[in-house]
Amino acid sequence: MDVDVAVVGAGPYGLSVAAHLRHRGIDTAVIGLPLDTWKNHMPAGMLLKSDGFSSSLDAPVPGWRLGDWAARNGVPYHDTRDRVVLERFGDYGDDFQRALVPGVDERLVTSLRRVDGGFAVRVAGDPEFTAKRVVTAVGITHFARLPRSLQGLGERIRHASALRTFDRFAGQRVAVIGGGSSATEVAFELVNAGAAEVRLITRHTSLQFWDPPTDDEPTWIEELKNPLSGLGRGWRLKACADFADAFRLLPVDRRLGLLARFFTGSGYWLRDTVERGADIMLDTTLLGAKESDDEVILELEHGGERSTLTVDHVIAATGYEADLDRLEFLDPGIRATAKRVGSMPALSPGFQSSIPGLYFVGPIAAGSFGPLMRFMVGAEFAAPRVARRIDARARRRSTVPAPPVQPVPTPLADPAGSVVK
Numbered sequence: 001m002d003v004d005v006a007v008v009g010a011g012p013y014g015l016s017v018a019a020h021l022r023h024r025g026i027d028t029a030v031i032g033l034p035l036d037t038w039k040n041h042m043p044a045g046m047l048l049k050s051d052g053f054s055s056s057l058d059a060p061v062p063g064w065r066l067g068d069w070a071a072r073n074g075v076p077y078h079d080t081r082d083r084v085v086l087e088r089f090g091d092y093g094d095d096f097q098r099a100l101v102p103g104v105d106e107r108l109v110t111s112l113r114r115v116d117g118g119f120a121v122r123v124a125g126d127p128e129f130t131a132k133r134v135v136t137a138v139g140i141t142h143f144a145r146l147p148r149s150l151q152g153l154g155e156r157i158r159h160a161s162a163l164r165t166f167d168r169f170a171g172q173r174v175a176v177i178g179g180g181s182s183a184t185e186v187a188f189e190l191v192n193a194g195a196a197e198v199r200l201i202t203r204h205t206s207l208q209f210w211d212p213p214t215d216d217e218p219t220w221i222e223e224l225k226n227p228l229s230g231l232g233r234g235w236r237l238k239a240c241a242d243f244a245d246a247f248r249l250l251p252v253d254r255r256l257g258l259l260a261r262f263f264t265g266s267g268y269w270l271r272d273t274v275e276r277g278a279d280i281m282l283d284t285t286l287l288g289a290k291e292s293d294d295e296v297i298l299e300l301e302h303g304g305e306r307s308t309l310t311v312d313h314v315i316a317a318t319g320y321e322a323d324l325d326r327l328e329f330l331d332p333g334i335r336a337t338a339k340r341v342g343s344m345p346a347l348s349p350g351f352q353s354s355i356p357g358l359y360f361v362g363p364i365a366a367g368s369f370g371p372l373m374r375f376m377v378g379a380e381f382a383a384p385r386v387a388r389r390i391d392a393r394a395r396r397r398s399t400v401p402a403p404p405v406q407p408v409p410t411p412l413a414d415p416a417g418s419v420v421k
C-alpha cells in the first residue's frame with residue numbers, strides 16, 4: 001500500500017483528523033481544497049454562527065484553538081461575545097493547515113474503490129494510489145438541496161451555496177426560498193446589496209432569531225435553565241453536543257426525525273436588516289416555478305389561496321441533505337453495499353462504516369452521531385476518536401511499536417486583521 005490513510009476532504013473535519021493521524025506517526029495523505037466551503041460557498045464577510053469557542057479545528061497539541069491564534073496575532077477575541085468574521089476564520093484555518101497538515105493535495109478525488117487490503121484512490125487524472133484506510137470528510141457541497149419545483153430550470157435559479165457575493169442583485173427583484181439561518185443570511189446580504197425587492201418565502205409560521213448577548217454574566221440559575229454548549233444555548237442543544245454517542249442508540253426513525261426537525265435559529269445581528277428590508281412571507285408554500293428569458297414566475301399557496309409572484313431571480317436557501325448516493329466518486333459497489341441510516345452511512349462508535357477501513361466524518365456522520373456532526377465543533381469529538389481507533393487497529397495488525405509523537409509545531413507569527421466586527 002502507498003499510504004496508511006487517505007483523508008478525502010480538507011475542511012475542519014478532514015484537517016483535524018489528518019492532524020491527529022500524523023501526530024500519531026501514521027502516514028496520511030490529504031486530498032481536498034483547504035476550507036473550500038468557507039472560502040467559496042459562504043457569503044463574503046459573513047459572521048459565523050458558531051461562538052468563538054466552538055469555531056476551532058481540533059489539534060492534537062495545545063496552541064491551535066481560534067483563541068490561541070487570535071492572541072498570537074493580536075486579534076480581538078472573546079469566547080462568546082464577539083462574532084467571528086468568516087475571512088478571519090479562513091486565515092486561522094490556513095495557518096492551522098500549513099503548520100499541522102502540510103502537503104495537502106489541493107485537488108479532488110475522482111474515484112475510490114476497494115482493492116485487496118484497502119482502497120484505490122484516483123486524484124484528477126493521475127494514476128491510482130492505494131491506502132489501507134480512507135477517511136471521507138467531504139462536508140456539504142455535494143449535498144445542496146433544491147426543491148423539486150425549482151429543479152431543471154435555468155440561470156435565474158440558484159442554490160445559496162453557489163453565491164459568495166451579492167452585488168449582481170442590486171436593483172433586482174429576488175425571492176429567497178427557506179426559513180432557516182441560510183435564508184435569513186441571504187436575505188440580509190440582498191438587502192445590503194441594494195436589491196429592489198427581497199421576498200423571503202417560508203413554510204414556517206415565524207422566523208427564529210437568537211437573543212442578543214448582554215454584558216452581564218448569566219447567573220447560575222440562568223445558566224442552569226439555559227446552559228451553553230458548542231451548539232448554542234439550551235438543554236436541547238446541549239444534549240446534542242454532549243451526548244453524541246447516545247444518539248447512535250436511538251431507533252433509526254427517531255434519529256431521522258430529530259435530524260429533520262433540528263434547527264438552531266438565526267443570528268440576532270441579521271434581524272433588524274431582514275425585518276426592515278425584506279418582505280417576509282410566512283406560512284407560504286412554493287408550488288411551482290416557470291422561467292422566461294428575463295424573469296421567473298413563482299406559484300405560491302398561503303392559507304389555502306393560490307397566487308403568483310414575478311421576480312428576476314430565485315435563491316434556494318433550502319439547505320443540504322447528506323446522501324451517500326451523491327458522492328459520485330465512491331465506487332457504485334461501495335454505495336450499494338454500505339449499511340445506512342436513511343441516506344447516510346451507518347457508523348460504528350469509531351466512525352467506521354460497514355465497509356471495513358472506510359470511515360466517514362462531518363455532516364454525513366449525522367445519522368449516527370446526530371446534529372453535532374453538522375458543525376465544526378463536532379470535529380473535537382470525531383477527530384481524536386477516529387485517529388485513536390485507526391492507530392489501535394494498525395498496531396494490532398503490526399509488530400512495529402508506536403512511533404514517538406511528532407514535535408509540537410511552532411505557532412506561526414502571522415499578522416492578521418481583526419477577528420471580530
Ligand SMILES: Cc1cc2nc3c(=O)[nH]c(=O)nc-3n(C[C@H](O)[C@H](O)[C@H](O)COP(=O)(O)OP(=O)(O)OC[C@H]3O[C@@H](n4cnc5c(N)ncnc54)[C@H](O)[C@@H]3O)c2cc1C
Nearest residue numbers: 009010011012013032033037049050109138139362375376
Ligand atoms: C452559510 C453557512 C454557514 C455556516 N456557518 C457555520 C458556523 O458558523 N459554524 C459551524 O460550525 N458550521 C457552520 N456551517 C456548517 C459548516 O459548513 C460545516 O460545519 C462544515 O462545513 C463541516 O466541515 P467539513 O470539514 O465536514 O466540510 P467542509 O468545510 O465543507 O469541507 C469539505 C472538504 O471536502 C473537500 N471535498 C469535497 N469533495 C471532495 C472530493 N471528491 N475529493 C477531495 N476532497 C473533496 C472539499 O474540497 C473541502 O476541502 C455553515 C454552513 C453554511 C452553508
